[in-house]
Structure formats: structure tokens, C-alpha cells
Amino acid sequence: MRLNASVFDNQYSDLQFVTQDTTVGPTVRNAGAAEVRGGELELTWLATEALQFDVGVGYLDATVTEVDPATLVTPGASLVRAPEWSTSAGVSYEINLGELGTLTPRVDWIYRSDTYYEARNRPQSLQPAYDLINVGLTYESMSGNWTASLIGKNLTDERVMQSVYTDQRDLGLTEAMYGRGEEWSLTLRRSF
Numbered sequence: 001m002r003l004n005a006s007v008f009d010n011q012y013s014d015l016q017f018v019t020q021d022t023t024v025g026p027t028v029r030n031a032g033a034a035e036v037r038g039g040e041l042e043l044t045w046l047a048t049e050a051l052q053f054d055v056g057v058g059y060l061d062a063t064v065t066e067v068d069p070a071t072l073v074t075p076g077a078s079l080v081r082a083p084e085w086s087t088s089a090g091v092s093y094e095i096n097l098g099e100l101g102t103l104t105p106r107v108d109w110i111y112r113s114d115t116y117y118e119a120r121n122r123p124q125s126l127q128p129a130y131d132l133i134n135v136g137l138t139y140e141s142m143s144g145n146w147t148a149s150l151i152g153k154n155l156t157d158e159r160v161m162q163s164v165y166t167d168q169r170d171l172g173l174t175e176a177m178y179g180r181g182e183e184w185s186l187t188l189r190r191s192f
Helices: none
Strands: 002-021 025-046 051-067 085-093 102-112 130-140 146-153 161-166 174-178 183-190
Touching: none
Parallel strands: none
Antiparallel strands: 002 025, 025 051, 051 085, 085 102, 102 130, 130 146, 146 183, 161 174
């Protein structure tokens, strides 16, 4: 069994934000400060030679503490891409096939709490909390020269934002890029 733990308290200054300059329009400049506090726990437990459990949990309090009024960001706003909670759990079991090698199924669950993708924390830049389920089935030959993996990601077909652009002049323009929905892949690998 292995347990990793960390606690942190970071102070950041000269954070870059987009500011409104009346002569040139939106400009990126050092215009704020933030505080990031939190902790993480990770546990890996090899319950038997074949059965493995992985669990992780992270807590993050990442907020803007000072800001230039020209940024339109409010002190107390959440930092971009900083979910308060992130958790994961996984289990795998290696099935011994004798001279044929091994077959290992695996299931993973991932959770992320609400996350903003824009410094002003406007509603259109909020990715609501979500869960992802991933599965895998890996075959490895006894020599280790051949492996084949069938992987399924995002089996619940969650719609998850990867990035967001919102117009800084409040003209109503918002563009978002979303991650892939449910997808499957098959990989065959030969080692020499």
C-alpha cells in the first residue's frame, strides 16, 4: 500500500488578466494577486498480486485576492480551471492466462466539481460538476512483447468544456470548445 499526501498554501502576485484599455482595446497585463490553498491524498493498494485499487481526492481553494479594477474581475473570484474538488477511483484485476499471458480489465471513475473557464466567473464560462467513467481491457503476452488494449472513455457521454472564450466587452459573444464524447480505441503494440 502506498499513500501520498500534500498540503499547500501559495501566494501569487502579478497574475495576468485581460484589461480594457480605451486606446487599444483588450490588453493582457499583470493586474492581480491570488491565493491557492489545498491538499491532495492518493492511495494505491495492491490487495492481492492481481487486484489493485487506486483512489485520489483533491481540495482546492483558489481565489483572486487583489485585482486592478480595469480587469472587471472581482476579488474573491475563482481562478480559471481550478475545481474545488477533484476525485478519482479505479480498480484493475490481472487474470493469469498461463502460457498465453495476462488479461487485465480496469474501470476508472473521475469527478470534477464546478469549474470556471474565464476569470470574471460569468455563468456562460461555468462547466458544471461532472463524472466520467473509463474502462479498459489489456492483453499482454507472456514474453511481454505483445500487448493489445481496448479502451473506452467517457462512457456516459458527458459534455465537458475544455476552453471558453467570452467577449470582454460584453457584446454577448461566447465560444466554447468541448471534449470528446464517448470514444473507443484499440491499440496493438509489439516491442523489439
